[in-house]
Amino acid sequence: MKKSTTGLLLGSALVVGLSGCASSASQPGTGASASSDAWYQHPFVCGLAGSLIGGGIGYGTSSESDEDQGAAIGATAGATIGAMLCADTSPQPMEPAPTDTDGDGVFDADDQCPGTPAGVAVDAVGCPLDSDGDGVPDYQDQCPGTPAGAEVNALGCVEDLVLRDVNFEFDSATLTMGAEQILDGVAEKLRANENVRVRIEGHTDAMGSDAYNQDLSQRRADSVADYLAGQGIDMERMRTIGYGESQPIASNETDAGRAQNRRVELGEWE
Incomplete structure (x- = not known):
């Protein structure tokens, strides 16, 4: 049998094998974890197999004087096609947009005081401002400007x-x-x-x-x-x-x- 014919038959056999790997990766119901765990479906492995396939086809279809060049070109093209066949093209899940339920300008993930009433000024962690530090937020404080350390009632007043x-x-x-x-x-x-x-x-x-x-x-x-x-x-x-x-x-x-x-x-x- 001629060397070129042998290369072509080998390439054809490898095409069948690579196609089977790629098609099994795209079967519904196999799950993302199965796809990522199967070594033979990794783009690198498929690229390597594609290189062999392409090289074999290039070698087998070239004239005797161009067999080496044909094999090189075929290997390059085969590697690219093989990697693309096994690449994960399934849509990636989108990250949910950050939410600010109480509308205070601080996203829920960072908000230490959720449920702030609308329009109330808050600090960097989403808590209502307490300018005099008396424990009563400004929007509830009937006596703003209480001296530091003073004991106040629920109205924010000393008396x-x-x-x-x-x-x-x-x-x-x-x-x-x-x-x-x-x-x-x-x-x-x-x-x-x-x-x-x-x-x-x-x-x-x-x-x-x-x-x-x-x-x-x-x-x-x-x-x-x-x-x-x-x-x-x-x-x-x-x-x-x-x-x-x-x-x-x-x-x-x-x-x-x-x-x-x-x-x-x-x-x-x-």
Whole structure:
């Protein structure tokens, strides 16, 4: 038998073998792990087999004077084709896109405080800012700027908060427009801190009788609670107390002192 004919027959046999390896790799149901574990389906092995196949075909189909060159060309082409036949062309699974469920700008994988309310400023790990470090987040803190190390209540205050500029019409319990704007901010933080109950205390100066001032202070405290209720704060979370003129914080002998005594205070109702 001629040498070229022998090479051609050998090449044909190897073609059949390589085709079988490649086709078995593409059979459905074999699984990705089986494909990657089978040594004979590795692109390098298939490339090597393809090189032999191509070389054999090139050698067997060339004239006697060009057998070496034909074998080299065939080996190169066969190696390329063999590697391509056994290459893994199955679609690779896509990485899921990172998610930010609470929309605070910190991806869930890095968010140490999931479920932050919409619009609340957070730090690098997704937790609400607490600028004064008192343990009460800024968006719930009725007393921002508490000194470091101070013990505070659930409102973020060291003591009861005087609602400054929450004033009333002269000799009545009717809130001024400016007072309503202040209370809007109070209501916003109470809505954000829905587990806190509060005391609303009314105080007057010493002008007038004790009984009259007691009644006026109670009506003013009630007026504040009614307004907060209108802003979505449950009345069950609020307790109103009128102290009249019994708890002054300044002298009643001056206009400035009396103005300080006419006040509404907000505290935690435990």
